[in-house]
Amino acid sequence: MNDDDGWRERQRRAVRAHAEADARQRAAEQARAAELVADFAVEATRRGLRPDRLVATSYDGRRRYRTPVTGWYVDRARTRAVDTEGRFYLLTVPSSLRSRLLGSRPAPSMPPLVVGAGGRDGESLPLATLLALRLAEGDNWR
Template structure:
C-alpha cells in the first residue's frame, strides 16, 4: 500500500468513527427527549390537562387534515405535538384534497431536545420550555 492509499484509508476510517459518534450523540438526545415526553404526558394526565384533537397542517399553509390522535401541541404554530402517551409527531405534511377530506395517519418520530433547530431565527424552542408553556411547573408536581 502506498502513502496515498494509506492516507485515504485513514481518512475513511476517521469519517466512519465520526459518523458513529454523531449517531450515538443523536440517539442519546432522542432518548432524553423521549423520556421527558413520557414524564410530561404522565404529569399532564395527573394534572388533568385536557388533551385535544391533533391535526396535520399542509405544507405552505395549504389546509389541514384531521387525525385520530389526541394530545397537545408543542409549538404555537401547531407543527409538532405529543399524544397522551408521550409519543412525538411532526404535524406538517403534503396534503392532497383527499387527505383533507378523509384525514391522515402521521407516523411517530423520535423527538429532538430543541424543536425547530436549524430553522429561521426565533422559530426554535427547547423541548423543556415548550412543555413548561403547556403546563407551568409540571416538573415540580
C-alpha cells in the first residue's frame, strides 16, 4: 500500500465517521422533537383546547381539502399541526381531483426542532417556542 492508498483510506474512514455522527445527531434531534410534539398533545388535551378537523392546502394555496385528522394547528398559516395522538403534520399537499372529491390523507411527518430553518424568508422558530406560544393562546388562537 502506498501513501496515496493510505491517505484515501483515512479519508474514507473520516467521511464515514462524520456521516455516522451526523446521523446520530439527526436521530437525537428527531426524537427530541417528537417528544415535544407528543407532550404538546397531552398538554393541549389537559388544558381542554378543542381540537379541529384539520384541512390541508394545496402547494399553490388555491385549494383546501378535508382530512380525517383531528388536532390543533400550531402556526397561523395552518400548514403545521399536531393530531390528538401526538403526531406532527405538514398540511400542504399536491393538488388532485381525487383529493377534491374524497379529501386528502396527509401522512404524519418528523417534526423539525427548528421550524422554518433554511426557508427563504429567513424566519425560523424553535419548535418548543412555537408549541408553547400555541398553548399560551389556547382557544383564543382561532
